[in-house]
Amino acid sequence: xxxxxxxxxxxxxxxxxxxxxxxxxxxxxxxxxxxxxxxxxxxxxxxxxxxxxxxxxxxxxxxxxxxxxxxxxxxxxxxxxxxxxxxxxxxxxxxxxxxxxxxxxxxxxxxxxxxxxxxxxxxxxxxxxxxxxxxxxxxxxxxxxxxxxxxxxxxxxxxxxxxxxxxxxxxxxxxxxxxxxxxxxxxxxxxxxxxxxxxxxxxxxxxxxxxxx
Numbered sequence: 307x308x309x310x311x312x313x314x315x316x317x318x319x320x321x322x323x324x325x326x327x328x329x330x331x332x333x334x335x336x337x338x339x340x341x342x343x344x345x346x347x348x349x350x351x352x353x354x355x356x357x358x359x360x361x362x363x364x365x366x367x368x369x370x371x372x373x374x375x376x377x378x379x380x381x382x383x384x385x386x387x388x389x390x391x392x393x394x395x396x397x398x399x400x401x402x403x404x405x406x407x408x409x410x411x412x413x414x415x416x417x418x419x420x421x422x423x424x425x426x427x428x429x430x431x432x433x434x435x436x437x438x439x440x441x442x443x444x445x446x447x448x449x450x451x452x453x454x455x456x457x458x459x460x461x462x463x464x465x466x467x468x469x470x471x472x473x474x475x476x477x478x479x480x481x482x483x484x485x486x487x488x489x490x491x492x493x494x495x496x497x498x499x500x501x502x503x504x505x506x507x508x509x510x511x512x513x514x515x516x517x518x519x
Contacts, residue, residue, distance in 0.1 A: 307383050307384060307385075307386055307387060307388075307389065308387070308388055308389070308418050308515075308518045308519060309383050309389045309390075309391065309415055309416065309417045309418065310388075310389070310390050310391070310417055310418065310419055310420070310421060310511075310515065311390075311391050311393060311407060311412070311415070311417045311419075311420045311421065312324060312390050312391065312392050312393070312421045312423070312511070313393050313394055313395040313406070313407065313420065313421065313422050313423070313473065313477070314394070314395075314422065314423035314424065314425075314473070315394065315396075315430060315466060315469050315470055315473060316394070316430075316434065316459070317430040317431070317433045317434040317437065317466075318423045318424070318425050318430055318433075318493075319423070319425075319433060319503060319504050319507070320392050320423060321338075321392065321450075321452075322446070322450045322452070322501070322504045323423065323504045323507045323508050323511070324336045324390055324392055324508075325449075325450040326448070326450065326504055326505065326508035327390070327508045327511050327512055327515075329449070330508070330512050331388060331512060331515065333387045333388055334386075334387070334388040334389070334390060334515075335382075335386045335388070335389050335390070336389075336390045336392055337379055337382065337389065337390070337391055337392065338392045338393075339375060339379070339391050339392060339393035339394075339406075340356045340359075340392075340393065340394070341356065342375045342378060342379065343356070343359055343371050343372070343375045344356045344359065346371055346374050346375060346378075347359050347363070347371055350371070351363065351367065357459075359371065360397050360398065360399050361399065361400065365399070365401075365404065368397075368399070368404065369408070372408065372411050373410070373411060373414070376411040376414045376415055377414060379391060379415060380414055380415060380416075383415070387519070388515065388519060391415065391417070393406055393407060394406035394407075394473070395407055395422065395472075395473035395474075395476045395477050396469055396472045396473050396476055398459065398469065403469070403472050405476050406476070407476070407480060409479070409480055409483045409484060412480050412484055412486070413484065417486055418486070418518050419486060419487050419488075419489060419514060419518070420477055420480065420481065420486055420487070420488045420489070421488075421489050421491060421511055421514070422473060422474065422477045422488055422489070422490050422491070423491045423493065423507055424470050424473075424474075424490060424491065424492055424493060424494060425470075425493040425494060425503065426493070426494050426495070426496075427463035427464075427466040427467045427470075428463055429493075429497075429503070430466050431460070431461070431462070431463055431466060434460055434461075435460065437452070438460070440452055440453065446501070447500070447501075448501050448504075448505075450504075474490070489510070489511075489514050491506075491507045491510050491511070493506065493507060
């Protein structure tokens with residue numbers, strides 16, 4: 307089993323990117339860390355929306371939830387050849403930013419590499435706005451699935467860039483502590499065609515993954 311963490315700010319396009327990766331690596335499985343946290347939060351706290359987790363839970367409850375989700379992922383990983391954990395390096399709560407992947411959680415998961423995807427704030431903002439208008443699941447022209455997304459902070463370009471910088475700091479801190487490599491996928495350029503960013507990111511991820519399998 308090899309496990310990879312794939313992170314980036316909301317709206318960077320991780321879901322689409324990982325769908326493209328799975329088309330090439332059929333044996334791979336993707337787990338969304340936030341979705342798993344929602345499943346656990348429903349039972350423990352009665353919370354049904356993933357954005358309510360970061361907005362309503364206390365810091366201690368949130369940390370406990372992170373660890374429980376990591377333990378469940380660790381169990382799942384034992385039966386998978388390649389596992390991608392779709393997550394965020396930082397989480398914005400009303401009182402400030404918290405690590406989305408604390409070092410103790412990373413130590414539980416034991417990933418072989420971290421992918422941090424970055425992009426132009428204007429592209430991310432545009433994608434968030436577009437996602438907020440989706441009313442039902444849709445199949446895109448490249449065969450990926452988009453689903454409705456409510457509750458996500460729209461923010462402005464300045465705050466999006468701030469969180470990207472915070473993500474990089476957190477990723478570097480984790481790498482220094484755990485000796486896990488970070489692969490930064492830089493999508494800070496205009497697309498020549500729709501989904502160009504997703505295709506390039508998927509290709510870079512696949513190239514790295516093949517070094518480990």
